[in-house]
Structure formats: C-alpha cells, structure tokens
Amino acid sequence: MSTSITVSVDAQIKERVKSIETMPSIPAVFLPLLDMLHLPPDLVKLDEVVRLVSYDNTIAAQCLRVASSPLFGLAKSPESIKAAVISLGLRRVQTILLTCCMGKAFPAKNWALDPIVFWRHSLGCAMVCRKFSEKLGSADTEKAYMAGLMHDIGFMVNCMVFPAEFAAAVEHAAKEQIPFYEAEQSSMGFTHCETGKALAERWNLSEEMVRVIACHHQPERPEAQHPLVALVHLSDLLCRMRNLGYGYYERQKVDLVHDPAWTALLREHRALDGVDLVRFTFELDEAIEGIFQLVSTIFGAMTKQGQ
Amino acid sequence: MTAGTQLAKVISTPPRLSEAVDPVYRQIRDLVYKVSGIYKAEEKLYLLAAGCERRMKELKTKGPREYWDHLTAHPSRDGELRQLLNEITIGETCLFRSPPQLDALRKVILPEIVGDKAKQITKRLRIWSAGCSTGEESYTLAMNMMEESTGLLKSWTVEIIATDLNDRSIETAKNGIYGDYALRSTPDYFKRKYFVALDDKRLEVKPEVKKLVAFSRLNLQDDSKILFMKGMDLIFCCNVLIYFDGPSKAKVINHFFSNLNFGGYFFLGTSESLLNLNDKFHLVHFPGAIAYWKPSLKSEKL
Numbered sequence: 001m002s003t004s005i006t007v008s009v010d011a012q013i014k015e016r017v018k019s020i021e022t023m024p025s026i027p028a029v030f031l032p033l034l035d036m037l038h039l040p041p042d043l044v045k046l047d048e049v050v051r052l053v054s055y056d057n058t059i060a061a062q063c064l065r066v067a068s069s070p071l072f073g074l075a076k077s078p079e080s081i082k083a084a085v086i087s088l089g090l091r092r093v094q095t096i097l098l099t100c101c102m103g104k105a106f107p108a109k110n111w112a113l114d115p116i117v118f119w120r121h122s123l124g125c126a127m128v129c130r131k132f133s134e135k136l137g138s139a140d141t142e143k144a145y146m147a148g149l150m151h152d153i154g155f156m157v158n159c160m161v162f163p164a165e166f167a168a169a170v171e172h173a174a175k176e177q178i179p180f181y182e183a184e185q186s187s188m189g190f191t192h193c194e195t196g197k198a199l200a201e202r203w204n205l206s207e208e209m210v211r212v213i214a215c216h217h218q219p220e221r222p223e224a225q226h227p228l229v230a231l232v233h234l235s236d237l238l239c240r241m242r243n244l245g246y247g248y249y250e251r252q253k254v255d256l257v258h259d260p261a262w263t264a265l266l267r268e269h270r271a272l273d274g275v276d277l278v279r280f281t282f283e284l285d286e287a288i289e290g291i292f293q294l295v296s297t298i299f300g301a302m303t304k305q306g307q
Numbered sequence: 308m309t310a311g312t313q314l315a316k317v318i319s320t321p322p323r324l325s326e327a328v329d330p331v332y333r334q335i336r337d338l339v340y341k342v343s344g345i346y347k348a349e350e351k352l353y354l355l356a357a358g359c360e361r362r363m364k365e366l367k368t369k370g371p372r373e374y375w376d377h378l379t380a381h382p383s384r385d386g387e388l389r390q391l392l393n394e395i396t397i398g399e400t401c402l403f404r405s406p407p408q409l410d411a412l413r414k415v416i417l418p419e420i421v422g423d424k425a426k427q428i429t430k431r432l433r434i435w436s437a438g439c440s441t442g443e444e445s446y447t448l449a450m451n452m453m454e455e456s457t458g459l460l461k462s463w464t465v466e467i468i469a470t471d472l473n474d475r476s477i478e479t480a481k482n483g484i485y486g487d488y489a490l491r492s493t494p495d496y497f498k499r500k501y502f503v504a505l506d507d508k509r510l511e512v513k514p515e516v517k518k519l520v521a522f523s524r525l526n527l528q529d530d531s532k533i534l535f536m537k538g539m540d541l542i543f544c545c546n547v548l549i550y551f552d553g554p555s556k557a558k559v560i561n562h563f564f565s566n567l568n569f570g571g572y573f574f575l576g577t578s579e580s581l582l583n584l585n586d587k588f589h590l591v592h593f594p595g596a597i598a599y600w601k602p603s604l605k606s607e608k609l
Contacts, residue, residue: 177414237592238592240594241592241593241594241595242592242595243594243595245594249410249414249594250594251414251415251418252415252593252594253415253416253419253591253592253593253600254591254592254593255589255590255591255592255600256590256592257589257590258589276580276582276583277590278346278580278581278582278590278597279340279346279580281592281597282346282348282578282580285348286348286349286350289350
C-alpha cells in the first residue's frame with residue numbers, strides 16, 4: 001500500500017517538474033554552464049565560457065560586479081570576463097556566473113517563502129561550504145560552493161509547482177518553530193529533497209550533486225555517506241544557527257561534532273579534527289553583512305520585479 | 308567593449324572600512340584570540356584598534372608595530388596583554404547582553420531540562436553566575452526565570468548563585484541600581500515589571516528579583532571552595548576566563564564540568580571560545596548562541 005502511494009507521489013512530482021522546463025526566464029547560458037561543471041577543470045575552455053556569456057550582457061555585467069565583493073576576492077570590478085578569469089580563475093568565474101543565472105532563472109512571483117530569505121540561506125550555505133572545504137584542504141572548493149548554492153533548489157520547485165501545499169508547510173514550520181524538512185514531511189508527505197532531486201535529474205546534474213540535493217537532511221542514509229553531502233549537511237545546519245536560516249526561530253540544539261555527517265567527513269578529511277568550530281562560527285558572522293549585500297546585488301532586482 | 312564591461316566600469320567599488328585598519332591589528336586580534344579566547348570580529352576591529360591606541364598613548368609607543376613588540380617580545384608582555392584585555396572588554400556588561408542566549412535558554416534548554424527532571428520529586432533549578440561582576444547578568448537570568456514561573460517552571464524552585472572575586476563589585480550588585488547605559492538593552496516590558504524608578508536616571512531592581520539571587524565572594528582559582536558549588540544546571544561565566552593562563556583556565560573548566568549536573572549547560576561570553584581546552588563538553592549551537600553541554604547519562608549510553 002505504502003509503495004503505491006510513494007510511486008504516485010514520485011510520479012506526480014516528476015510530472016509537475018516537467019513544467020518548469022517551459023519557463024521562459026531561464027537564461028540561455030545557464031544549462032550549458034551547468035553542463036561544464038561535469039568537466040575536469042582543465043577541459044573547460046575559457047573561450048567557450050566567454051562566448052556563452054556574450055549572449056547575455058546583463059549576466060556578464062552582474063558577474064563583474066559580484067566578482068568585486070570581498071567574499072569573492074577582488075578589490076575592484078574586473079573589466080571583462082577574461083580579466084576576471086585571469087584574476088580569479090575559470091572555475092570561480094564559472095560559479096559566479098551560475099550564481100547570477102540562478103538569480104534570473106527563478107522569478108519570485110508569489111513565492112510562499114520570502115525570496116530574499118531563501119537566497120541568503122542558499123548563498124550563505126555556498127560560502128560556508130567553500131570556506132569549510134578550504135579549511136579541509138580540498139582540491140575543488142568551487143564544487144563545494146555550487147553544492148551549497150543548489151542544495152535547496154527543491155524549495156523553488158515547491159514554490160512554483162506545489163504553491164498551495166508548500167504555503168501550508170511554510171506556515172506550519174514557522175508556527176511550530178520546527179525544521180522545515182519536518183514541516184514539509186508532516187504537511188505535504190514529501191519534501192524539497194524529493195522535488196529538488198527530480199529537477200536535478202532533469203537538468204542532468206552530476207550524480208554527487210543529485211545526492212547532495214536529495215540527502216542533505218538525512219546524513220545517516222547510506223547514499224549520504226559522501227563527503228560533499230556531509231559538508232552541505234553541516235554547513236546548512238550552521239547557517240540555520242547563525243542568522244542564515246529561513247526567517248523564523250528554530251527550536252533546535254545542533255551538535256555538529258557528534259552528527260553522523262561529521263564522522264563521514266572526518267573519514268575523508270583528517271584535517272576536520274583541527275578545525276576550530278567556534279572561530280569558524282565567528283568568521284561566518286563576519287561574512288554575513290557581505291552575504292546580505294551580495295544577495296541584494298544579485299537577487300534584489302529580480303525579487304522586486306517578481307513581487 | 309561590451310555593454311557589460313562598460314556597465315562594470317561605471318559601478319564604482321564602495322570603499323571598505325577594513326582597508327583602513329592597519330593589518331597589524333589583525334595579528335593582534337589573532338594573538339588575543341589565541342591567549343584569551345576573545346574574538347574581535349572584523350567589524351569590531353576598530354574597537355580593538357582604539358583599545359590598542361589608548362595603551363600605546365600610555366606606553367608612548369610610536370605605532371602599532373612597536374606595540375606588537377610590546378605584546379610579544381617585551382619582558383612585560385603578559386602584563387601588557389592583560390591591560391589590553393581590560394581595555395577591550397571595558398563597559399561591555401549590561402543587562403540583557405545576549406538575547407539569543409536568553410532565547411536558547413527559555414525556548415530550548417529549559418523545556419529539555421524540565422522534561423529530563425520530570426520524574427524527580429524535588430523540582431529545583433540551580434544556576435551559577437560565575438564572575439558576576441556588578442550583577443547585570445545575574446538579575447537578567449532571575450527576571451527571565453520569573454517569566455517562566457507560571458509556565459514551564461511552575462512549582463519549581465529556582466536558585467541563582469552569583470559569585471565574584473571583587474568585594475566592591477558584589478556590594479554594587481546587591482544594591483541592584485542601574486543607569487541608562489547598563490539598561491540600554493533591557494526591554495521596556497522588563498523595566499516596568501521588575502524595576503522601580505529611583506530618580507529620573509536610575510532604576511532599582513525590585514526586592515522579589517533580588518530575593519532570587521544569592522551573591523557571595525569566590526575566587527575561581529580556589530579549588531577547595533569551587534568544589535562545593537555542586538549540582539548546577541547552568542553555569543554562566545562571561546569574559547572572566549580570558550584573564551587566566553592556559554593551565555588555570557583548563558582547571559577551572561574541569562571544575563565547571565564536575566559542578567554541572569548531567570544534561571547541564573555552560574555558557575561563555577558571546578564572542579568567547581573555550582579554545583578546545585576541554586573535550587568532555589559537547590559544543591552545541593542554538594540559533595545565535597553557542598553553549599557547552601555536559602551530555603546526559605541517557606545520551607552517553609547511546
């Protein structure tokens with residue numbers, strides 16, 4: 001009995017997610033850029049990125065502005081995408097471009113969730129993932145950034161294709177001050193993890209990115225035993241405890257070091273043992289102002305239009 | 308030139324405050340953190356710089372680089388660091404200093420402790436404000452517990468033990484009289500409910516609040532005395548351990564761990580860290596607040 005219910009919910013999610021593809025707002029460069037994320041860094045061609053971006057001047061301009069945020073590392077705006085790549089590296093410019101595309105891709109019309117709050121959480125989580133993976137000495141810190149940025153794309157799916165059900169879940173979460181994930185489960189019977197997974201699969205995101213999106217709230221699941229999933233799970237929790245949550249008080253006690261994700265991450269990165277978590281938290285607090293500013297640069301205009 | 312590059316040129320980069328600060332202050336910030344556990348965030352770096360400047364004036368040093376030598380190479384470096392810590396923590400105490408700590412206490416911790424102790428016959432909550440200074444924190448805790456006296460803590464006995472090394476601070480604390488500056492973060496609701504106006508500038512804590520707090524003198528380095536502070540559910544020790552050297556700090560923290568009941572919590576100041584001096588406590592996060600938890604017996608067995 002329960003299997004058939006699950007199947008029908010899954011089928012329903014997949015059917016509704018299809019409609020997202022017809023959205024006119026997705027910038028033409030977005031999906032090709034996402035595809036390039038699969039490639040090893042040395043196979044991504046600068047000219048190809050520049051050619052893609054040249055189709056969309058507003059995204060290029062925004063990318064150059066964003067590159068000059070202290071959080072991305074340049075003291076002033078680079079003059080061109082090429083110049084930005086020379087200073088920041090192709091990988092980072094690619095993730096900045098994708099961040100800008102995300103802002104354009106999802107019109108925040110009648111969202112059940114305050115879009116500014118959502119983007120602060122997503123971008124905050126992206127920054128924390130990147131910083132965390134830097135501390136662990138990981139080779140691909142931009143991958144960690146993208147995983148953090150996209151982990152909650154299921155929320156956007158919910159806003160667009162399950163608006164009524166999701167609005168009820170949002171209200172339930174804020175009223176009971178419980179984690180969002182639990183509120184969705186109890187009021188809709190499925191969560192942003194399933195809807196996000198459906199979109200991620202249609203977009204042909206990498207297998208590990210799909211896992212991040214599908215399992216970041218269940219680190220104990222066997223599929224979640226992956227350093228990137230563990231990293232996103234921990235970063236998401238930390239953000240929610242440091243003013244980068246979903247805009248309501250979550251009655252929660254979070255013990256990161258004794259979380260199964262910590263153990264999973266430690267297996268891969270011994271350096272985790274040496275991370276000063278309190279100082280890391282204070283450093284996140286310092287970055288918050290910059291994250292808020294970036295959100296208004298990237299997503300501000302878009303959310304105003306949508307409302 | 309594309310439209311994008313033109314646009315990017317027009318948008319000038321706003322000046323950043325942090326660029327104005329001499330990088331040596333970041334070195335000093337890191338040193339202060341390593342020694343005391345106090346972290347001065349980037350946006351508060353100017354406060355650290357101002358503290359250093361006051362010390363530099365006193366010492367007649369020429370610039371921050373020379374002052375750095377005072378802190379690291381001079382024979383009197385330990386004393387100088389203490390002076391600097393005094394400068395940067397001065398005037399930090401006030402009532403309702405950390406609302407997120409109070410939220411964590413009332414919304415998450417109290418329900419947990421009350422639930423854990425549900426089966427005990429004597430319903431008693433013991434809180435220790437260690438290094439209470441002039442009483443701001445102690446009374447803040449008392450008022451917040453009183454708010455719960457008809458709800459979560461109905462039929463509970465609450466004891467707040469407040470100790471400090473300094474006799475004069477304790478006398479001031481007992482008087483419970485505070486001016487605008489100390490009351491700057493106190494919500495009007497609490498001012499009306501728990502204070503009486505002494506004159507147009509000062510408020511005095513009401514007797515029923517004072518009754519809840521027992522002030523006494525205690526030296527945290529006095530092992531024989533600290534042993535008697537048993538059966539605590541919560542210990543608050545804000546900006547006190549920063550003056551202790553590594554080994555004394557570790558010793559006091561071990562005492563705190565023993566003084567706490569299983570399932571109890573230990574709070575430091577909002578920008579203070581335990582610096583991994585104790586691995587028995589679990590570092591836990593609440594929204595906007597950090598605490599150290601002595602795991603309950605139940606969770607240790609799991």
